[in-house]
Amino acid sequence: MACEITVGSSLKDISFVNSDIIAALESNSIKLYRTDTSRRIMTIGCEEETKQLHGANTNCFLIQYTGIRILKISTGQLIMWHTLGESEEIVASHWKSERLATIVENKIHKFRSVVMIDGRSSNGATSLIEFDKWRPIVPHSINDNSLIATSETGSVKLLDFGKSNKPISTTPVLDRIKAVEDVGQFNFCVIADSKVLLMDSTLGKKKMSIDMKANEKCVGVLSGNAKAPFFMVLKDERKKEILSSDLFNFQRTIARGTFGEVKEYTSIRTGRSFAIKELRRSHALNEIFINDQNHMLIKHKHIVRFFGAFKDESTIFIVLELMSQTLRQVMRSNGIMDEASSGVVVKAVAKGLQHLHRLRVIHRDLKPENILLSHERIKIGDFGLATTKTGETWCGTPGYQAPELFRKETHGTPADMFSLGVMAHEMLESSLPFSEQYWHKHVIRSNTLQYVSPAKFSRHLKTLILREHL
Numbered sequence: 001m002a003c004e005i006t007v008g009s010s011l012k013d014i015s016f017v018n019s020d021i022i023a024a025l026e027s028n029s030i031k032l033y034r035t036d037t038s039r040r041i042m043t044i045g046c047e048e049e050t051k052q053l054h055g056a057n058t059n060c061f062l063i064q065y066t067g068i069r070i071l072k073i074s075t076g077q078l079i080m081w082h083t084l085g086e087s088e089e090i091v092a093s094h095w096k097s098e099r100l101a102t103i104v105e106n107k108i109h110k111f112r113s114v115v116m117i118d119g120r121s122s123n124g125a126t127s128l129i130e131f132d133k134w135r136p137i138v139p140h141s142i143n144d145n146s147l148i149a150t151s152e153t154g155s156v157k158l159l160d161f162g163k164s165n166k167p168i169s170t171t172p173v174l175d176r177i178k179a180v181e182d183v184g185q186f187n188f189c190v191i192a193d194s195k196v197l198l199m200d201s202t203l204g205k206k207k208m209s210i211d212m213k214a215n216e217k218c219v220g221v222l223s224g225n226a227k228a229p230f231f232m233v234l235k236d237e238r239k240k241e242i243l244s245s246d247l248f249n250f251q252r253t254i255a256r257g258t259f260g261e262v263k264e265y266t267s268i269r270t271g272r273s274f275a276i277k278e279l280r281r282s283h284a285l286n287e288i289f290i291n292d293q294n295h296m297l298i299k300h301k302h303i304v305r306f307f308g309a310f311k312d313e314s315t316i317f318i319v320l321e322l323m324s325q326t327l328r329q330v331m332r333s334n335g336i337m338d339e340a341s342s343g344v345v346v347k348a349v350a351k352g353l354q355h356l357h358r359l360r361v362i363h364r365d366l367k368p369e370n371i372l373l374s375h376e377r378i379k380i381g382d383f384g385l386a387t388t389k390t391g392e393t394w395c396g397t398p399g400y401q402a403p404e405l406f407r408k409e410t411h412g413t414p415a416d417m418f419s420l421g422v423m424a425h426e427m428l429e430s431s432l433p434f435s436e437q438y439w440h441k442h443v444i445r446s447n448t449l450q451y452v453s454p455a456k457f458s459r460h461l462k463t464l465i466l467r468e469h470l
Contacts, residue, residue: 018058030062031044052070054100056100061093065084068082101115110412134155136149155170155173168204171206248276249404250263251265283309298355300356301351303352303381304381326368328369336428349420356416361386364385364396366416400419400422401415
């Protein structure tokens, strides 16, 4: 049986509530539809700040910027279940059955907590587990009693869904975790880049570990046998072409910089055009070369594609997707952008950053020169300063640098969001939000930074830029 539902262009999210009902979140309302007849059965008004919904049998969880609400399907009643503090933000969520797990980050103190909500409760039952230095990034509800949280540093914590206490167990994985699968009978599988773990969901003990070879990756788990589940593994046996300058024909020089040049080349074999970054070899560029190689593992529609690299005695060659122009070139030719046009850019860059940050990658050099456009495609480029580790290094471009980067303090993904906020302001004003004099006075001397948005900015834009840590 097929179900076809017509929704408006303002659709933000959609979710099955149960087998009979679908919930669609639009700009300021939630619409409920029958799956058997496609008929709309209810419309409930909600705040525009609602950004996501999760259907949960007889309820809907609404993820908002100010907290979490529950929509009671039977009555259409909206109940505020958990209120966020002014400096808190929900960064990830996961639901199973009628329970919701969210990760909340305190933007000032940088610590994260896991908030767990039982939608079956009538009194707003909420469990909270706070973490000081450990930073969970994805929660996974694996059964009615247990919750798995995975971290940026590649570890897994088993939490009790109903108790606000310390984790039951912590298991180091030391690898990027891609998924957690419940395989039944109190077992679950953790799928990482280079291994798969079978673990006990009661005690969190590791039962089995399978290492993946360099050309293998696990893409799924069949849970028919919980004691020995079947793993679906893809094996790449293709021979990789060794890149060299003999494979390309030079076309033109695109740009010149301090460390080298970017040129357009075409493949002799296919005729396809590429942008090749040519960097003069030096010890200082070793880290850049390594970072650009790591870029090859990142594939997303808003991130410039990396195809490979090669080098000779004097030069490093990095082969990239060819784009038409940079955001800087667009800003110079078109002048001040309107909110609609700049919003398209901000949305695309934010989606690219979301993907990077899920992979624990911090770009650290977002600026208009590193945002590339081509035929309505918008992509993040230049990963020379990117890292997967939080650190205390001075890097980035003055004017776009987050204060913590400038002061060589511990920094993480919020540094990228600060740079995005700067670019959002610049696209609409043709100037940076902070003058050199203001920066020197408030960041270098007094460590205070306050953003005042121009009066012409809409309320939504002001909220967006402030949320990006300006």
